[in-house]
Amino acid sequence: MTTWLPHSWQKLPIRQQPCYSDATALDVALTKIKSYPPLVFAGEVEKLKRRLSAAAQGEAFVLQAGDCAERFDQCTPDIIRKKIGLLMQMSLELGMSAQKPIVSIGRIAGQYAKPRSHDVEERGDLSLPIYRGDMINDMAPTLAARQPDPERLVEAYHKSSMTLNFIRALFDGEFPSLEQSKAWGLDKKSFSPQSWDRWEQTLAEMNKSWDMVKRQTNSRAFQVVWDGEFYVSHESLLLSYESAMTRFSEDYKAYYNTGAHFLWLGNRTRTIGEAHVEYLRGLQNPIGIKIDERAEPAVIVDLLKLLNPSNAWGKIMLIPRYGLKSVGQFLPAMIATIEKHKQRVLWSVDPMHGNVFLTSSGRKTRDFNVIVDELGETLRIHSRMGTYLGAIHLEMTGEDVTECIGGRSDLKDMDLEKRYETYCDPRLNAAQGLEISQILSDMLSGREVFAPNVIPMKPSFPATLL
Ligand code: PEP
Ligand code: CO
Numbered sequence: 001m002t003t004w005l006p007h008s009w010q011k012l013p014i015r016q017q018p019c020y021s022d023a024t025a026l027d028v029a030l031t032k033i034k035s036y037p038p039l040v041f042a043g044e045v046e047k048l049k050r051r052l053s054a055a056a057q058g059e060a061f062v063l064q065a066g067d068c069a070e071r072f073d074q075c076t077p078d079i080i081r082k083k084i085g086l087l088m089q090m091s092l093e094l095g096m097s098a099q100k101p102i103v104s105i106g107r108i109a110g111q112y113a114k115p116r117s118h119d120v121e122e123r124g125d126l127s128l129p130i131y132r133g134d135m136i137n138d139m140a141p142t143l144a145a146r147q148p149d150p151e152r153l154v155e156a157y158h159k160s161s162m163t164l165n166f167i168r169a170l171f172d173g174e175f176p177s178l179e180q181s182k183a184w185g186l187d188k189k190s191f192s193p194q195s196w197d198r199w200e201q202t203l204a205e206m207n208k209s210w211d212m213v214k215r216q217t218n219s220r221a222f223q224v225v226w227d228g229e230f231y232v233s234h235e236s237l238l239l240s241y242e243s244a245m246t247r248f249s250e251d252y253k254a255y256y257n258t259g260a261h262f263l264w265l266g267n268r269t270r271t272i273g274e275a276h277v278e279y280l281r282g283l284q285n286p287i288g289i290k291i292d293e294r295a296e297p298a299v300i301v302d303l304l305k306l307l308n309p310s311n312a313w314g315k316i317m318l319i320p321r322y323g324l325k326s327v328g329q330f331l332p333a334m335i336a337t338i339e340k341h342k343q344r345v346l347w348s349v350d351p352m353h354g355n356v357f358l359t360s361s362g363r364k365t366r367d368f369n370v371i372v373d374e375l376g377e378t379l380r381i382h383s384r385m386g387t388y389l390g391a392i393h394l395e396m397t398g399e400d401v402t403e404c405i406g407g408r409s410d411l412k413d414m415d416l417e418k419r420y421e422t423y424c425d426p427r428l429n430a431a432q433g434l435e436i437s438q439i440l441s442d443m444l445s446g447r448e449v450f451a452p453n454v455i456p457m458k459p460s461f462p463a464t465l466l
Helices: 023-035 042-056 077-098 151-172 178-184 193-217 239-244 275-281 297-307 324-340 368-385 413-417 430-445
Strands: 061-066 102-107 120-123 126-129 231-235 246-249 254-257 262-265 287-291 316-320 356-358 364-366 391-395
Touching: 023 151, 023 239, 042 061, 042 102, 042 254, 061 077, 061 430, 077 102, 077 151, 077 178, 077 193, 077 430, 151 231, 151 239, 178 193, 193 430, 239 246, 239 275, 262 275, 262 316, 275 297, 287 297, 297 316, 297 324, 316 324, 316 391, 324 368, 364 368, 368 430, 391 430
Parallel strands: 061 102, 061 391, 102 231, 231 262, 262 287, 287 316
Antiparallel strands: 120 126, 246 254, 356 364
């Protein structure tokens, strides 16, 4: 194998990249980004790998969620606070039931580039370059707006940095304490009465346990339900940007992507011998791999050996996104092959991407009930096979959007027009996010139903802390 460098991918075939017309402007932008401070540190990345290692071995659970595509104009305190508040709420629901630490990873602070099925979009007589995400071009349907603009790379760095700075500040303040749960930006009106009641019960139970701890230990401290650990992730797609954010750590004597703690390899760019795999091969960051029914189990084993040559726990998260229709057919063979080759992976499930369909009015949507069914089916398969489902990957926002149908509020096709805001895939709204965490909590706490063979649970409190 040839020597790896942050730019060694440049010699290989590559997919899903924009075509910049001004090479000098691209160079100027990338040089700026290379000179900027890292957004995350190698030590944080290593800590996340330890968390993922625990999750892979049945001792923690990972909640990874956020927008399909973040947008520059949504980098506002209110939107970020609500998204993080919802993630905390969901993590606490999961942690209480699963009695395991929950590791939270946002699809946030850098999820600005999207793989697309077509390079162009036909609009009447116009043939426009496709929208590839805010770090590349603008969504507006004009030729000028759709030109890839290198300055957007610099803006993506700044928006990621503002978002992450705000998240870090939230966790440094009183945000993580239970007493401050009102500050999480959650609005009771956004949720169904049933899930909100249940959430209040969860809070009450946590407060009761906390009162007990306080009485026994005479502590006057806030109950910190979160120790400030929050990780950020995005798809490793736009390799010029990713390599500009790749830095050598003198402490660890290795290369890290310092633009996110966790990166994933998309379903459309995971070909061995091509640029995306080559780029990720040299990093210390943990890596997610999206797989659908086109993924040959034997090829995935080769990919695992390439990306995780020491077969370390916590390095790779496999993220199947088969869809309800195909999960029963393809997941068992994939698990069996990975197990046979003794490859160490953290099994996740993305019950979103295989379940997209178009409504009669042409809106892209997903059905909440189908998402839940794929989740249940995935748990049953792992249970049968004696493996551990240690993570879930969702597309979600804290806003009251109407993009996915179903859920307790029973959103219908015709409701989608009310607040359909995504530029890319449809997201769960706040109510649907909380509901899915409660449903998954029930599935996890009744784990004997789903997974008789997995590692026994170790109750611990507070369950969110590792
Ligand atoms: C995504 O996560 O938004 C995405 C495009 O996933 P996939 O690679 O599975 O299509
Ligand atoms: Co998506």
